[in-house]
Amino acid sequence: MPYIFALLSLLxxxxxxxDNPTPQRVLLISIDGYRHDYTALHKPPFLTEFRQxxxxxxxxxxxxxxxxxxxxxxxxxxxxxxxxxxVYNSFYAPDIGRPYNKxxxxxxxxxxxxxxxxxxxxxxxxxxxxxxxxxxxxxxxxGGISPSIVKPYNKSTPTQARIDEVLGWxxxxxxxxxxxxxxxxxxxxxxxxxxxxxxxATKAAIFSLDKxxxxxxxQAQKLDPSLNLVIVSDHGMQALVAGQTEPLVKAxxxxxxxNYRWVGNGPTxxxxxxxxxxxxxxxAAALNQTAQHFACHTPVSAPAALAxxxxxRMGDILCVADQRWxxxxxxxxxxxxxxxxWHAQEQLDPAAKxxxxxxxxxxxxxxxxxxxxxxxxxxxxxxxxxxxGVETSKDLDGSAAALTPLLHQN
Numbered sequence: 303m304p305y306i307f308a309l310l311s312l313l314x315x316x317x318x319x320x321d322n323p324t325p326q327r328v329l330l331i332s333i334d335g336y337r338h339d340y341t342a343l344h345k346p347p348f349l350t351e352f353r354q355x356x357x358x359x360x361x362x363x364x365x366x367x368x369x370x371x372x373x374x375x376x377x378x379x380x381x382x383x384x385x386x387x388x389v390y391n392s393f394y395a396p397d398i399g400r401p402y403n404k405x406x407x408x409x410x411x412x413x414x415x416x417x418x419x420x421x422x423x424x425x426x427x428x429x430x431x432x433x434x435x436x437x438x439x440x441x442x443x444x445g446g447i448s449p450s451i452v453k454p455y456n457k458s459t460p461t462q463a464r465i466d467e468v469l470g471w472x473x474x475x476x477x478x479x480x481x482x483x484x485x486x487x488x489x490x491x492x493x494x495x496x497x498x499x500x501x502x503a504t505k506a507a508i509f510s511l512d513k514x515x516x517x518x519x520x521q522a523q524k525l526d527p528s529l530n531l532v533i534v535s536d537h538g539m540q541a542l543v544a545g546q547t548e549p550l551v552k553a554x555x556x557x558x559x560x561n562y563r564w565v566g567n568g569p570t571x572x573x574x575x576x577x578x579x580x581x582x583x584x585x586a587a588a589l590n591q592t593a594q595h596f597a598c599h600t601p602v603s604a605p606a607a608l609a610x611x612x613x614x615r616m617g618d619i620l621c622v623a624d625q626r627w628x629x630x631x632x633x634x635x636x637x638x639x640x641x642x643x644w645h646a647q648e649q650l651d652p653a654a655k656x657x658x659x660x661x662x663x664x665x666x667x668x669x670x671x672x673x674x675x676x677x678x679x680x681x682x683x684x685x686x687x688x689x690x691g692v693e694t695s696k697d698l699d700g701s702a703a704a705l706t707p708l709l710h711q712n
Contacts, residue, residue: 326667328530328686329472329483329522332377332437333511334370335491335642337499337538338362338658344505346512349662352519352533357668357708361658361676364537366608367570368642368657370491371404373536373679374438378420378484380683380700384613387417388439392565394574396614401565404438407454413442421683422449424692425482433471433480435464440484450480457488461511465518473525481690487511494539498639499656519664530665530689534682538657539640540626547628547637548595550621555592558585565617567634569627569643572617573598582618589619595627607647625653648676667709674707681705 338361341349364373365382371391372383383389391404395415402409409415416439422432426447433451434440436459440452451471453459464485471480489507497503515533522529550571551559561579565572575582586598598621601611610616623629625644628637646657658676667689680700687694688702689709 325481325691326528326530326665326689327472327479327481327483327526328532328665328689329468329485330377330686331485331515331531331533332374332487333490333533333535333660334486334488335494335537335539336508336535336660337494337656338660339656340490340499340504340508341660343500344508346508348512348516348519349508349533352515352664353662355670356662356664357670357672357674358663359661359674359677359705359708361655362534362661362682363648363658363676363678364646365679366610366645366647368537368644368646370536371438374486375416375418375420376679377534377536377682378422378437378439379418380680380687380694380698381418382609382680382699384609384611384616385418385699387415387613387615389610389613389615390566390570390572393572393615393617394563394565396574407441410439410455411441411443413444413446416442416444419445419695421686421690421692422482422484423447424687424694425690426450428692430482430690430692431478431480432482433468434484435468436486437484438486450478461487461489461514465514469518469521469525472522472529482686491539494640495638496640498541499539500541501639504640528666530663530667532661532663532665532682532686534661534679535659536679537642537646537659538655539642540644540653540656542628542637542639542641543626546595546626547630548593548623549630550589550596551632552592555588558588562619564631567629567631568637568641569623569629571621571629571631573619573621574614575618579618586619589621593621596621596623596629598622607645607650625651661705663708669708669710672708674705677704685709 365376375386375388379386431450434449435453436455493504493507561576562573582600589598604610648655681704684702685705
């Protein structure tokens with residue numbers, strides 16, 4: 303009889319485990335500015351092996367504009383910039399009458415700018431812990447909810463210090479262990495801007511980070527076999543050509559911009575009207591008459607690929623340069639050897655492919671050694687939500703279905 307009870311207990315335990323598998327966890331790492339072909343071009347050993355053994359996309363197509371803050375918010379909200387509210391690194395929000403600048407703490411912590419809920423908000427609302435390390439937007443209390451652990455941005459924090467703390471999160475157990483974690487690195491983007499995407503300096507930045515990522519993943523697998531590691535980038539990097547710069551306003555037509563404020567320069571310039579401003583359609587038409595390597599649009603006239611038709615935050619007029627060209631405003635600085643910000647629709651211009659990023663993943667949720675076709679980054683958040691078992695809004699721009707070929711089928 304004791305043998306029968308023991309057998310029944312064992313069977314019950316197995317059944318219970320099957321019904322209640324170990325909850326999966328996700329660490330989302332962003333390598334800012336890591337172009338889709340950097341692994342093949344520069345051959346970093348860890349990322350090369352991680353890609354070969356993982357579930358990957360041929361490339362990850364970023365949203366327009368291909369800037370850091372808009373795309374980091376897209377990655378964790380599943381929404382286009384026009385819908386989640388962070389439309390550029392710097393912009394003016396007429397709906398709340400305030401400017402946004404990624405370098406100003408008062409702006410990045412102001413929840414009024416954020417119009418969609420990131421994945422950490424959904425999880426925290428369910429009572430599950432999350433932790434963010436330097437992820438854009440995570441310092442704001444969105445909907446009154448913040449991650450359980452938030453690391454305010456400090457670029458001088460050494461890479462190893464970031465990794466050590468994240469390993470501490472991964473090693474936690476119990477209800478306080480974060481289910482969803484993020485980690486952000488900027489050094490590859492920094493090098494790409496200053497030195498160009500194919501430079502020795504960019505390769506050195508990649509190799510330095512590659513070595514530390516290998517250490518992170520090696521230790522993480524020992525600490526928690528249920529961890530899924532997803533490595534993405536927010537955008538790629540275009541190599542600039544010297545001299546490919548055109549002024550926004552030609553000599554003698556400065557009056558066009560009277561009663562307009564402009565934000566940005568380079569791939570895009572946003573123009574916001576003030577009181578008594580000339581009608582945006584007239585100004586855009588006048589600018590286009592002399593423009594050779596850019597085009598200016600109002601929200602009504604903008605191409606559908608830009609997805610700017612439903613928000614004034616992108617400007618009453620938006621001027622977009624041709625790929626690898628820069629627009630110079632009167633206060634423009636000199637341009638470096640690499641940049642991003644143009645649209646990433648390679649079907650409109652093959653050069654736009656250089657703005658695509660990466661999606662590499664390993665862990666119990668993912669298949670091994672599989673490559674799926676290029677996909678938009680709006681689908682990343684719904685996929686992670688599916689892995690974590692959290693329900694998302696039906697109003698998302700993205701869908702987990704676009705990336706489910708990467709997953710083991712349950």
